[in-house]
Amino acid sequence: MKAIVFDVFGTIVDWRSSLINQFRALEQELGIELPGEALTDQWRQHYAPSMDRVRKGEIPWTGLEDLHRESLVKLLKQHGITLDEATIDRVNHFWHQLDPWPDVQRGLQQLKERYIIATLTNGNLSLMVDVARYAKLPWDMVFCAELFQHYKPDPEVYLGACRLLRLPPEEVMLCAAHNYDLGAARALGMKTAFIPRRTEYGPQQRKDLEAEQAWDAVAEDLVALSERLIE
């Protein structure tokens, strides 16, 4: 095993708390009421369906940033919230400032000493570069769906990263908090590591609480994973 690629939203960053906090700060700044928690959860519910439109060829390639904005505009309309274009852009930009889970920086630094570490994310490149700078993530490379014009779980994304690394899939591990993502990687011959993020979707989360297959590694967090992989 030479390289570990990481899912980012949920696995590396706590997007939900980060968005709710930013909605709250904006609410106070603008002196308006924004149902931050509901907006965050509903916005994320648009995530998979919006990418599926691209995956099924209903619309041409569209970066996540642009899918996010379309979903946001719909959502604000449903809630009867009126914001000017600049403020909508600003809210869309919340996704560029996401806090890492507490174990991430130390875990990645340790894993980087032994393995190539990279993202493997559906986020677009500029968003991911901003997240990495904001959260101080020491990636060796930022692989994202945009480079391959396919969204996960399309095989092109996983195999594209392996091809660019010039490694066979069995020498590349995907680390993710989502069983479906690991399933796609395993089907292509990659190694798999599951890290639970039991509050990614808030206190009521019901999926991905546990490993659903015997993944190659299962650990409580990235620090534990680094200890498991590096003796």
Place this chain on the structure above:
Amino acid sequence: MKAIVFDVFGTIVDWRSSLINQFRALEQELGIELPGEALTDQWRQHYAPSMDRVRKGEIPWTGLEDLHRESLVKLLKQHGITLDEATIDRVNHFWHQLDPWPDVQRGLQQLKERYIIATLTNGNLSLMVDVARYAKLPWDMVFCAELFQHYKPDPEVYLGACRLLRLPPEEVMLCAAHNYDLGAARALGMKTAFIPRRTEYGPQQRKDLEAEQAWDAVAEDLVALSERLIE
């Protein structure tokens, strides 16, 4: 200006001394004679012509790693040197372990505090990731010709990086030790910074000793550039 992208071979790393040193170490290890300096200089002379075959469509897309190996095999034959396949691979891998110029790590760290910093290199991705790990280069992103299936100075490489960064060319600066590279970037509207590397090609170097146009910034090295750009 939001981002600075850097040429790597010559601008960031001293490929010539690094290769010569590695040839010398191999010579001692194997107990054979290798004309390391001549091999290094002649190998690099194949660089532009080999990429031109791709750029002119004479051969399909071929990564630098593979062009390097073809040139090396020819060169060894010319010199009447016989090495086994594993040793040829090992020599080809010299390009993955290149030392940075002494100002690079400090200069990049300083520039990274203010700007997105990325490579913009003809090296293939896995080579560049290895160089970054070896030389401890804190890139936010590794952009390389391979992502765009075009070699510099084809416009696709420069514009591809700007597009992925979601920045107009005038908000992206190319930093390079080579006037031709900066000329290509300027023609596309990018900002330009020249750093002389007067011994890149050894003591007899005759080109790129000075800035040949009024580039947006000219500085002796990356530390000086960071002081120029960040007051």
